Amino acid sequence: MTMSILEIGGVKATALADQFKTPLYVYDQQHIEQTLATFVDRFKSTQFSTQIIYASKAFQAIYLLNLVAEYGLGLDVVTGGELFVATQSNMPRNRIYFHGNNKSLEELDLAFKWGVQHIICDNVMELEVIGQLAQKYQQEMNIMLRLNVGIEAHTHEYIITSHIDSKFGFAWESEECRKCLDLLANNPYLKLEGIHSHIGSQIFDLTAWYASIDKLVTYLKAFNEPLVLNIGGGFGIQYTAADQPLDLGESLTSLISYVEKALAEQQVTISKLMIEPGRSLVGNAGSTLYTVGYQKQTPEKLYYFVDGGMSDNLRPSLYQAKYACDIANRMDAPKTEKVTVAGKCCESGDILIEACLLPVASQGDLLVTYATGAYGYSMSNQYNKNVTPAVVFVKDGIAHEVIRRQTFEDLLHYEVTEKKKRGFKNDV
């Protein structure tokens, strides 16, 4: 009997698993490049310039950042660590935007030293520190204000929040905002570049986004000169058949048209429109391969155990995220079993998929979960001292190892005394 085997980027899943072991994060590079091209082609206006920055928390690797830079995108980083990795890539420093609600003095200092030119300010205490650093280095810094517009996007609906309690940003009408504007007016090194808002993730309906754009454009009326308008990220992707995301290209065109219309109606001009997608750039391009181990039948459930779990995909246990899966080495086998796919970590909550249909599986079969490209590797951890899997990018039949699989020795990497005792110089 011939078996149909899943191929990613022209390489059989079985070959990838043999070469790089499982669990394994696999990215279809062509998929990422097509998405990058869609963003670049469709997020354009004849009335203002546009810029797309990749929210790199979704997945950061130098190989990907180089690709993102090549397509002309910029980068959103949130910590000193993400900033450091960005500086090791080909991403031009002037395209890096530093986000985050609690950037430390040390992190902000690095931003100045490393030539970052754009900081998204989350609160007035932070702005004071940025102002002092700007004066110390006699270096101008472009500041965008993170505004909380009181709109929370959920997949198909949105909530207008009357009291604004998010840890991110501040309301336009707030004392915090007034103080920030005062600081900006009184420090010659701080330049107000624009305003920013990010209303949520997995957005499947643009009405929330439209409502936030209306508010932001109203705020812009207060300024004499055209500023940058950054409307955040949050494009939804498909995890399972239950998710029906909007067409990305059409969404981008609709957002551009909506901003053009809102600006015309309110007679406002902007210097630039920005968006910052994370998940939508990499999520659907990534899959995870696991090897099926033991199985167990309980009164209610048939478990397939896999060789990873919440250590490589935290999202199901963190917030009940749903995934779809297949047996990758027998894609044509009839799906007759209702299965719970469980990981190998010591937590009852370490369930990757609660109920799915799968073929009868054997030990050693390959199980693939789809859409793990965003917030998969980046949320991975070494719980139970599971080693972090390798990351490969596959294109035109060639697999390129981007991050190697951890070794057991890597698990001792930070153990100071153990290292001394064993006389480690370098990692194995």
Ligand SMILES: *Cc1c(COP(=O)(O)O)cnc(C)c1O
């Ligand atoms: C997380 C985040 C994004 C990206 O969100 P996605 O849902 O991954 O597109 C963009 N901007 C900010 C400020 C964020 O916190």
